[in-house]
Structure formats: structure tokens, C-alpha cells
Amino acid sequence: MRKRELVGLVFLIIGASGVYLSVRQTPPQYIYLTASRDISVGEIVSEQDFTPESLYLSNSENKYVSGSFDLDGHRALRSITRGEIIPRAAITSEIEVEERRLLTFVVARSQAPEQLKSGDVIDLYFFSIPSNVALNEPAKLITVVEQVRIRAVEDDQAQFDGKMTISALFDKNQTREIITLLANSSIAVAQRFDHHD
Numbered sequence: 499m500r501k502r503e504l505v506g507l508v509f510l511i512i513g514a515s516g517v518y519l520s521v522r523q524t525p526p527q528y529i530y531l532t533a534s535r536d537i538s539v540g541e542i543v544s545e546q547d548f549t550p551e552s553l554y555l556s557n558s559e560n561k562y563v564s565g566s567f568d569l570d571g572h573r574a575l576r577s578i579t580r581g582e583i584i585p586r587a588a589i590t591s592e593i594e595v596e597e598r599r600l601l602t603f604v605v606a607r608s609q610a611p612e613q614l615k616s617g618d619v620i621d622l623y624f625f626s627i628p629s630n631v632a633l634n635e636p637a638k639l640i641t642v643v644e645q646v647r648i649r650a651v652e653d654d655q656a657q658f659d660g661k662m663t664i665s666a667l668f669d670k671n672q673t674r675e676i677i678t679l680l681a682n683s684s685i686a687v688a689q690r691f692d693h694h695d
Contacts, residue, residue, distance in 0.1 A: 530563065533584060534547055536579055546617040547569075547617070563586055571647075601667075603680045604662070606661055609684075611687065611688070615651060617647065617648065618648045620689050624639070624640045640679065
């Protein structure tokens, strides 16, 4: 009886050792970001464009973007396909993000699509403000600023003024012109759908 117990104990130790060694040799899991949609080159991305994935990729921290990294507001340097692990070289660095400036402006709710949210891409239409409203002077289109990605929207439906507040990133070399337009123009917003699946 003792011989059987001894043999069983030996097999138990061998089995436990095998399990321990197999678990020990499994590479650790890391969290990386993957694309939740196709992203075109030049797009400014938001956190909604990425999905954190637990992957067995050891020693890849310098090649791929960690799941803890905030890519909101970065620009895609090349096209990225849906499901692709995001390489660091495919997204602008933190310094390049600082080359853009966050501007906040107010838009009449009647001049913007409903249900705008962070991450949506819009075009901004700037119109001249008629100098004499009484004469029904028509507003003229001054310019269009295309492909602006929204960072935040505040739209309190309970407000009676019928306005919403939008925050978006603009290139620094464009911000002076945008600030002037915001101060001297009326704004209309059109949502773009050509950047989404």
C-alpha cells in the first residue's frame, strides 16, 4: 500500500511541476490599443477609435501603443486598418499634439445636427453677419473649415437660449483665423460620415 502511495505522490509531483513550468514559460499579457475602425492618414483620432486588448506580446512596449496611453487628439501618420495593433510610428507624438490648440465656441442648436458627441467629425461653415437685418440682407458664406474633430459637446436641452457649446482642436497656424471668424461670423455645423464605418 505504501508503494502505491509513493508512486502516486511521485506522479503528483511530476504533474504539478509540469503545470508550474508551463505556466511559468507563458509570456505575460500586456494591454495594447487596437483600431476599432479604419482610420485614414491625417485624421485626428479620439479615444473612441481604439479598443484596449490583452495580448501576449512581450518586449513590444517600444513598438506598439500601450493601453494606458491617451491617444485622444493625436493625428494618424498613415492609414490604420480596423483591428490592427497601433504602432507608435503610426500616431503623432505628444509634442505634435501640442502643436494644436483647443478652442471652444457656441453654435445655435438649429444650426447643428442633433446628438453631436465627442469624436464626431464636422465641417464648420462661417457666414457673414448682415449689417442690416431689417433690410433682409442675405448672409454670405465666408469660408468652410473641414474635418474638425470634436473633443467635447455641452448641449443642455433645458436651456432656453437654444445653443450648444463645442470644443475642438485646430492647428496652431490656423487658430488666429478661426478666432477671428468665431468673433465676427455666424456658424453652421455639418457632420461628416466619410471617416466612419
